[in-house]
Amino acid sequence: MITISIKVIAAMETQLSNGPTCNNTSNGPSAITNNCSSPVESGSIEDSKTNLIVNYLPQNMTQEELKSLFGSIGEIESCKLVRDKITGQSLGYGFVNYVDPKDAEKAINTLNGLRLQTKTIKVSYARPSSASIRDANLYVSGLPKTMTQKELEQLFSQYGRIITSRILMDQVTGVSRGVGFIRFDRRVEAEEAIKGLNCQKPPGASEPITVKFANNPSQKTSQALLSQLYQSPNRRYPGPLAQQAQRFRLDNLLNMAYGVKRFSPMAIDGVTSLAGINIPGHAGTGWCIFVYNLAPDADESILWQMFGPFGAVTNVKVIRDFNTNKCKGFGFVTMTNYDEAAVAIASLNGYRLGDRVLQVSFKTNKTHKA
């Protein structure tokens, strides 16, 4: 009875593909109660009493026109015309959420089947499953660096249908950062995966992984954004410290010029690496330095400023509480050269920064776990 354009079908399938497949194309109330067999969705009918999905909208209908049309029934809480992400073209359907469920019901009764241009629009309750479709995205950390995306999926697939997966890679080395994402079809699946896998060791792994719900699109606080401005070294810090650092560099130059051999553990690194022995603080890319007793508002720039004058600093990190974004009292600095790191530590350990006395040392494997 209704001529359905290919585009609208595609749009509907896009919407449906986010949830369990239902064998009919009806979005009417019967579909909610009867046709979706998922146990999650049958319990949340309440959610859909104000929210409508409107299908078969004319191609040129705008969100404003949609809102205007449905707003004639009653007060609208929100209204969304779904568009193609790339072209911005209407996908021919949208959502209208009323304040009052009675208005939603009225809209179905009066607007469903309304002819607009060449279309006959369909108005029905939106699937109450949006909540189960959304928030099914997991953030996974502590993964073995050797784990592949396929292995990650294998691990999680026992809990449900995986929509997408990803392992974050270091942009330079291409090596896994041990962090990834799994998006499940449904939220319950994600919840089960958390129950089953959080704090568990994947087969063959030596450390347990962390599985939790991912944050929404990564929106950094303006504060975090600002601190990134300081990711480049800032080396104008006059005073005795800088002088000491400069003196050290001069010493190095003189030593090189006069052929003085300086001892450096770097010389034995190749051997110890082959033997599988870890040198504390040595991370392969440099020497990792632990800095303790930073102030809550400390940021990366202070680490650059303090350590930069002593030599090549490749990375600094202030460890922050995720929620408050305040420094947890410590941070890390990676320096390329052992000698420079050693002098920086000798110079900065016990250094008074504001009203705090810093403790600076090579990072150890210390953990407060038993």
Add this chain to the structure above:
DNA sequence: TTGAATT
């Protein structure tokens, strides 16, 4: 009082 990581 020795790591977070958010496509």
